[in-house]
Amino acid sequence: MHKILNIAKPNPQLQKNLSEELKVSLILAQLLINRGIKSTSEAHKFIDVKLSNLLDPFDFLDMTKAVKRIKVAAQTKEKVMLFGDYDVDGVTSIALLKSALTSLGLEVVHYLPHRVKEGYGLNKNAIRMAKENKIGLLVTADCGTSNHEEIQELKRLHIDTIITDHHEPLNCEMPQALSIINPKVKNANYKFRDLAGVGVAYKFAQGITGDSLFEDLDLVSLGTIADVVPLTGENRIIAKEGLKRLSKTKRAGLKALMEVSGVKGKTINATFVSFILGPRLNASGRMDSAHTALELLLCEDEGAALNLAKSVDAHNRQRQKIESAILEEAQALIDKEVNFKEHKVIVLAKEDWHPGVLGIVASKIAARFYRPTIIISLTEKLCKGSARSIKNFHIFDALSGCKHLLEEFGGHAHAAGLVITKDSIQDFKETINRLACDKLRLEDLLPSTDIDMELKLSDLSERLAQELSVLEPYGTGNPEPLFYTRNLKLKGEPQVLGRNTLKFWVTDGELAYHTIGFGLSGLRNSFLQADSFDMVYTPAIDDWQGNNSIILEAKDVFFR
Numbered sequence: 001m002h003k004i005l006n007i008a009k010p011n012p013q014l015q016k017n018l019s020e021e022l023k024v025s026l027i028l029a030q031l032l033i034n035r036g037i038k039s040t041s042e043a044h045k046f047i048d049v050k051l052s053n054l055l056d057p058f059d060f061l062d063m064t065k066a067v068k069r070i071k072v073a074a075q076t077k078e079k080v081m082l083f084g085d086y087d088v089d090g091v092t093s094i095a096l097l098k099s100a101l102t103s104l105g106l107e108v109v110h111y112l113p114h115r116v117k118e119g120y121g122l123n124k125n126a127i128r129m130a131k132e133n134k135i136g137l138l139v140t141a142d143c144g145t146s147n148h149e150e151i152q153e154l155k156r157l158h159i160d161t162i163i164t165d166h167h168e169p170l171n172c173e174m175p176q177a178l179s180i181i182n183p184k185v186k187n188a189n190y191k192f193r194d195l196a197g198v199g200v201a202y203k204f205a206q207g208i209t210g211d212s213l214f215e216d217l218d219l220v221s222l223g224t225i226a227d228v229v230p231l232t233g234e235n236r237i238i239a240k241e242g243l244k245r246l247s248k249t250k251r252a253g254l255k256a257l258m259e260v261s262g263v264k265g266k267t268i269n270a271t272f273v274s275f276i277l278g279p280r281l282n283a284s285g286r287m288d289s290a291h292t293a294l295e296l297l298l299c300e301d302e303g304a305a306l307n308l309a310k311s312v313d314a315h316n317r318q319r320q321k322i323e324s325a326i327l328e329e330a331q332a333l334i335d336k337e338v339n340f341k342e343h344k345v346i347v348l349a350k351e352d353w354h355p356g357v358l359g360i361v362a363s364k365i366a367a368r369f370y371r372p373t374i375i376i377s378l379t380e381k382l383c384k385g386s387a388r389s390i391k392n393f394h395i396f397d398a399l400s401g402c403k404h405l406l407e408e409f410g411g412h413a414h415a416a417g418l419v420i421t422k423d424s425i426q427d428f429k430e431t432i433n434r435l436a437c438d439k440l441r442l443e444d445l446l447p448s449t450d451i452d453m454e455l456k457l458s459d460l461s462e463r464l465a466q467e468l469s470v471l472e473p474y475g476t477g478n479p480e481p482l483f484y485t486r487n488l489k490l491k492g493e494p495q496v497l498g499r500n501t502l503k504f505w506v507t508d509g510e511l512a513y514h515t516i517g518f519g520l521s522g523l524r525n526s527f528l529q530a531d532s533f534d535m536v537y538t539p540a541i542d543d544w545q546g547n548n549s550i551i552l553e554a555k556d557v558f559f560r
Helices: 012-022 026-034 040-047 063-075 088-102 124-132 148-156 197-209 214-226 233-247 252-261 270-287 291-298 302-337 355-369 395-400 422-439 462-471 521-529
Strands: 004-007 079-084 107-111 135-141 160-164 179-181 346-351 373-378 382-388 408-411 415-421 448-451 483-497 501-507 512-517 533-542 549-559
Touching (some): 026 040, 063 197, 088 107, 107 124, 124 148, 160 197, 197 214, 214 233, 214 270, 252 270, 252 302, 270 291, 270 302, 270 355, 291 302, 302 346, 346 355, 373 422, 395 408, 395 422, 462 533, 462 549, 501 521, 512 533
Parallel strands (some): 004 448, 079 135
Antiparallel strands (some): 373 382, 382 415, 483 501, 501 512
């Protein structure tokens, strides 16, 4: 597949100014510029992450009203129900809020919907449970903004609702909740709109306890990073400070999860959360009930925590097996049904596809073919689907253009969920592809990589590799630094390691660097046959056996 490389345009004067004033290399100065930093004050704020820079929770317009209502509930001994989502963001939100509310002496029950049986958001079962348990106040976590009818029903039952959420509202009309704490709604008055659901829950917990709750940032960083929100602004502070606490967490559940995941004793970074801890917690809600993940986060007994951790790990292995089978079936459908000249959006539907893994499959297919992808599990009545998109196609807006064919939908620019009848799928497929033809140009369907700088091997040093660590944690909005070097040659024989990893040496004729390419083992013969190649990579410190040296992590290779 062809790929567009977007090499950032250097700014020599600003580079020089930042380098001199911050006492950093010109390369790091340019990387800061590439991340939108235009002054030394902005650079200091980005590099020197401070908890004191977190915004006041009472900046939310509805925070005072919500906190007052919680205080009334505590005084009058009302029962409170927490209703959350079944993903990592949702369960960390519920764990955090349950701890905060019980610290005030409140009697708290919680409800996590079943992904497959109930789906996302408030539902009739939860309302029935609230009524039967004589709940006076219901608090949502990571959901609620679009549940107009359900909140209206709760109001009819004289149950107040406080919404804590971070999802985009479907329209300008807000549900009739007592209080809506969501940075994305109109008149929220909050200056940072990209908080994860657990970030919003954290602000609410701070408001009701009057405490900073900095020790709870282990949970907040876990949910924030796993939910793939931009790691900028407040999220950068939450992630960076929270990862420090996550590595040293005292929570029995998190310690057990790290042990079972094979990362016990290691310094936890964003990659560990995204690819090791997060998927295991998510697998609980994908395969069965998210209650297992929540119990693990709340567990205080080490033995019980270890059993729960083993359970979520088993769910994750089951998830991987099911996902692989669906991917294989999806590829067969693509070969049979998809005409890439006509179909700019891939829409696939089949019976018996497990709804819990549709989003992961959609994401992998979207990455493989660089097309917006929608995967639907067929049933006789209402069919559930997940959508994942590409850089220049806002999938939520596209679904809004097809809303007459959908029973339900929700999401944001890059990911969404939907419910559709079986009879409407063909019309939906045609309609969303017509919309895509109007929106997408040919070049939009070519994957692109944003490169920070073009370098020579002589520009690299151990000092630079260590200096780059000030940019961590990496994620959406703050990507891992990528460099581009031309006309490299292979030195020696490439070595294939486990998990499709290739280990090799690259040279420019004068310098040579040890290089590792995860998932690049299929390129071994191409390396051996090529005269030279260009490489996209990031330098890192390899501290194997205590000997620090530079290793290049190859991300892309272009053979000449």
